[in-house]
Amino acid sequence: MTEKKELILETALKLFAEHGFDTTPTSQIAKEAGVSEGLIFRHFTNKEGLMDAILAMSEERMARHVKSIVALAEPLAKIHATIELPVKLFSEEREFWKLQFSLKWQKKYRGQSYRPSGYYLELVEVITDAFRQLGYAQPEKEVLLLVMLIDGLSNQLMQQPSEAFIEQTLSFLKSKYQQNKLKS
Amino acid sequence: MTEKKELILETALKLFAEHGFDTTPTSQIAKEAGVSEGLIFRHFTNKEGLMDAILAMSEERMARHVKSIVALAEPLAKIHATIELPVKLFSEEREFWKLQFSLKWQKKYRGQSYRPSGYYLELVEVITDAFRQLGYAQPEKEVLLLVMLIDGLSNQLMQQPSEAFIEQTLSFLKSKYQQNKLKS
DNA sequence: CAGTTTAGTAAGTGATTACTCACTTTTAGT
DNA sequence: ACTAAAAGTGAGTAATCACTTACTAAACTG
Numbered sequence: 001m002t003e004k005k006e007l008i009l010e011t012a013l014k015l016f017a018e019h020g021f022d023t024t025p026t027s028q029i030a031k032e033a034g035v036s037e038g039l040i041f042r043h044f045t046n047k048e049g050l051m052d053a054i055l056a057m058s059e060e061r062m063a064r065h066v067k068s069i070v071a072l073a074e075p076l077a078k079i080h081a082t083i084e085l086p087v088k089l090f091s092e093e094r095e096f097w098k099l100q101f102s103l104k105w106q107k108k109y110r111g112q113s114y115r116p117s118g119y120y121l122e123l124v125e126v127i128t129d130a131f132r133q134l135g136y137a138q139p140e141k142e143v144l145l146l147v148m149l150i151d152g153l154s155n156q157l158m159q160q161p162s163e164a165f166i167e168q169t170l171s172f173l174k175s176k177y178q179q180n181k182l183k184s
Numbered sequence: 185m186t187e188k189k190e191l192i193l194e195t196a197l198k199l200f201a202e203h204g205f206d207t208t209p210t211s212q213i214a215k216e217a218g219v220s221e222g223l224i225f226r227h228f229t230n231k232e233g234l235m236d237a238i239l240a241m242s243e244e245r246m247a248r249h250v251k252s253i254v255a256l257a258e259p260l261a262k263i264h265a266t267i268e269l270p271v272k273l274f275s276e277e278r279e280f281w282k283l284q285f286s287l288k289w290q291k292k293y294r295g296q297s298y299r300p301s302g303y304y305l306e307l308v309e310v311i312t313d314a315f316r317q318l319g320y321a322q323p324e325k326e327v328l329l330l331v332m333l334i335d336g337l338s339n340q341l342m343q344q345p346s347e348a349f350i351e352q353t354l355s356f357l358k359s360k361y362q363q364n365k366l367k368s
Numbered sequence: 369c370a371g372t373t374t375a376g377t378a379a380g381t382g383a384t385t386a387c388t389c390a391c392t393t394t395t396a397g398t
Numbered sequence: 399a400c401t402a403a404a405a406g407t408g409a410g411t412a413a414t415c416a417c418t419t420a421c422t423a424a425a426c427t428g
Contacts, residue, residue, distance in 0.1 A: 002405070022206035025385060036407045041387060043405090102286075104339070141356045148336025155288070155335045156328070172325045186375070209415060220377045225417060227375090 005043050007033045009057075012050050017095035020102070021051060058100055059117065065089070066119040075130035079177050082127055082146060086154040087166055094161075101154055134179070149173065189227050191217045193241075196234050201279035204286070205235060242284055243301065249273070250303040259314035263361050266311055266330060270338040271350055278345075285338055318363070333357065 011033035015024045026047055030037040044050040065088065069081045089097045124143055131139035153173070157166065195217040199208045210231055214221040228234040249272065253265045273281045308327055315323035337357070341350065 004406080020206065022204065026387085027385075037386090038388080038408070039406055047386065138356065141352070144340070144353065145333075145357070145360075148340055149329075149332055150336070151339045152332025152335035156332055168325070169328065172322065173329070176329075188376080210417085211415075221416090222378080222418080223376055231416065 004033070004035050004039060008035060008040055008043065008050070009053060013054050013099065014095050016051070016054070017099040017102075021047075026050075054096075054099070055103075058096070059119070061089075061093070061096075063119045066123045069123065070126050075133040076177065076179060078127060078130045079134075079146070080174050082123070083150060083153075083173050083177075084170060086150050086157055087170060090154075090157050090161065097154075098158060101158070188217070188219050188223060192219060192224055192227065192234070193237060197238050197283065198279050200235070200238070201283040201286075205231075210234075238280075238283070239287075242280070243303070245277070245280075247303045250307045253307065254310050259317040260361065260363060262311060262314045263318075263330065264358050266307070267334060267337075267357050267361075268354065270334050270341055271354060274338075274341050274345065281338075282342060285342070 008029065012024075012029050015029055015032065018024075026040050027037055029050075030040055040047075040050060044053055065085060069078055069085070072078045072081060086097075124147070127146060128139045128143045131142045136142050153169070156169070192213065196208075196213050199213055199216065202208075210224050211221055213234075214224055224231075224234060228237055249269060253262055253269070256262045256265060270281075308331070311330060312323045312327045315326045320326050337353070340353070
């Protein structure tokens with residue numbers, strides 16, 4: 001990976017997240033990255049190839065996060081870490097994940113990177129088990145609920161990323177998953 | 185509203201939801217609606233004007249739904265109706281709401297139709313009150329949680345709209361909000 | 369029914385865009 | 399140092415797209 005190739009990737013990521021894939025011309029990417037437009041196509045063949053390269057990075061990063069959650073010993077700690085996942089993702093690489101989430105809705109990319117890929121299925125399995133260990137009556141459905149929750153949380157974070165809001169919301173959500181509570 | 189004007193709106197809605205705003209050429213809209221391309225601009229001035237007309241419909245429909253929730257007497261019924269909201273929206277006008285949700289992420293339209301408009305703020309207020317009446321300790325935060333939940337539910341519905349899935353998920357979610365339960 | 373506004377069309381047009389191509393420069397292996 | 403491959407450039411180019419214009423047909427209105 002040469003310096004300029006990486007610069008193209010970073011710039012494209014930033015611009016795609018900001019203005020969207022279709023509305024960001026390759027000419028602008030080249031200009032802001034300070035390279036010739038032709039170089040983009042030398043390295044990535046297509047505009048779509050550029051997108052794919054960005055998406056590939058996403059798989060890696062997400063896999064890393066899931067791995068660290070799976071590695072936790074306590075079932076409750078796993079659940080709390082899952083709740084914290086979107087916050088971690090956004091604080092790390094805001095633009096990156098913004099792009100990821102916006103892609104879900106586009107037909108072109110549905111089924112490609114967002115659809116249940118390996119790490120997602122693994123996380124679901126592990127969290128199901130965690131709920132089971134904690135004595136929840138319907139662990140599969142609890143996981144689904146948790147997934148919906150962190151999906152919705154991601155939406156909220158996008159619109160209101162203030163520190164105070166995040167902290168309050170997280171601790172409230174975590175308080176919903178505690179030992180010694182009613183498990184229906 | 186002439187017949188052809190309505191046909192343009194419907195076709196544009198369908199295509200925007202399916203392929204996105206930027207990737208749907210006005211020529212295709214005209215072709216599939218069976219009208220000349222020029223007519224689109226006669227009626228809506230812009231491609232954006234076409235989008236705005238679609239968005240205006242959204243306000244109306246959503247306002248109607250919120251109104252029917254607000255009208256309910258029992259606080260628990262209000263909460264359950266809110267949980268059912270995304271399912272109702274999708275069953276009614278799937279393409280329409282798909283488009284709405286995808287728009288949230290686009291900079292251009294953020295703040296226009298999706299941002300806390302009247303009906304949203306009213307719903308939040310009413311549901312906060314419902315939680316208060318039911319004796320929840322932190323009604324404001326409960327509303328936020330519920331908002332995140334129905335956001336996440338919308339995501340799920342988009343990907344898995346099977347009848348069985350919807351029914352199971354809904355009744356599970358509703359079971360989380362019941363009288364005579366622990367209210368932390 | 370005359371006259372005026374509104375609905376509708378078909379054929380452009382200029383700007384933009386993704387991508388190519390012929391070419392030069394840099395890098396790396398022997 | 400020689401050379402072949404890889405990195406990089408910049409000026410095209412064909413296609414596409416949103417929008418215009420000059421025009422006709424239909425619908426109101428007094």
